[in-house]
Amino acid sequence: MSSTLLQSINEWNLILYILGLLSIIGLAIFIERFASLQRAEIDLDLFLIDLKQKIGDQQILQAKALCDETKSPIGRIIKAGLSRLHNSKEHIEQGMEMVGTIEVATLEKNAKILSMISHLGPLIGLLGTVLGFIQAFAHMRMSGLMDISATKIGEAMESALLTTAAGLAVAIPAVIAYNYLVSRIQTFVLEMQTICSEVIDLIQTKQEEW
Numbered sequence: 001m002s003s004t005l006l007q008s009i010n011e012w013n014l015i016l017y018i019l020g021l022l023s024i025i026g027l028a029i030f031i032e033r034f035a036s037l038q039r040a041e042i043d044l045d046l047f048l049i050d051l052k053q054k055i056g057d058q059q060i061l062q063a064k065a066l067c068d069e070t071k072s073p074i075g076r077i078i079k080a081g082l083s084r085l086h087n088s089k090e091h092i093e094q095g096m097e098m099v100g101t102i103e104v105a106t107l108e109k110n111a112k113i114l115s116m117i118s119h120l121g122p123l124i125g126l127l128g129t130v131l132g133f134i135q136a137f138a139h140m141r142m143s144g145l146m147d148i149s150a151t152k153i154g155e156a157m158e159s160a161l162l163t164t165a166a167g168l169a170v171a172i173p174a175v176i177a178y179n180y181l182v183s184r185i186q187t188f189v190l191e192m193q194t195i196c197s198e199v200i201d202l203i204q205t206k207q208e209e210w
Contacts (some may be wrong), residue, residue: 125167
């Protein structure tokens, strides 16, 4: 009976392997998204000063080159507006919004997988616990209560509950990581909207002078 019970306990390790895999995937996604957001950040104040100066001096090609040098989403969005410089304000805004939508989607890439992991982790862990209880009680019923000790029952329950704890251990960091990334992205979007608004106003003012 003891060997059979231990064999069933080992079968529950499959749940732990799945949770371990989810943990690795979540960590990899967080590191990749964190590195991507770090690369997207630039010195916005310095960039805006240089950009305004070049636009004010009608150095549009140099302004576009400055946007390319940043290699950032903000640079690509501003360049889209500069490419429609001689169009109406609505067309400039439309061009920047279209590129902005693509850039935001790129920043959010794979981030929702972290949210999925945070929801799946506890559920998979709970599934392992339920399956563990079912197997433990099934072996108890087949062997008879007189042939199994409280120690063996405790070992079976402990192993079954381990999957729930593991599920929570996977989910909690995933929740923290997801909300951190979402907060960073929201801050980034707000900065992009502010800078784009300033650039559009500047372009409109210079269009009247030109």
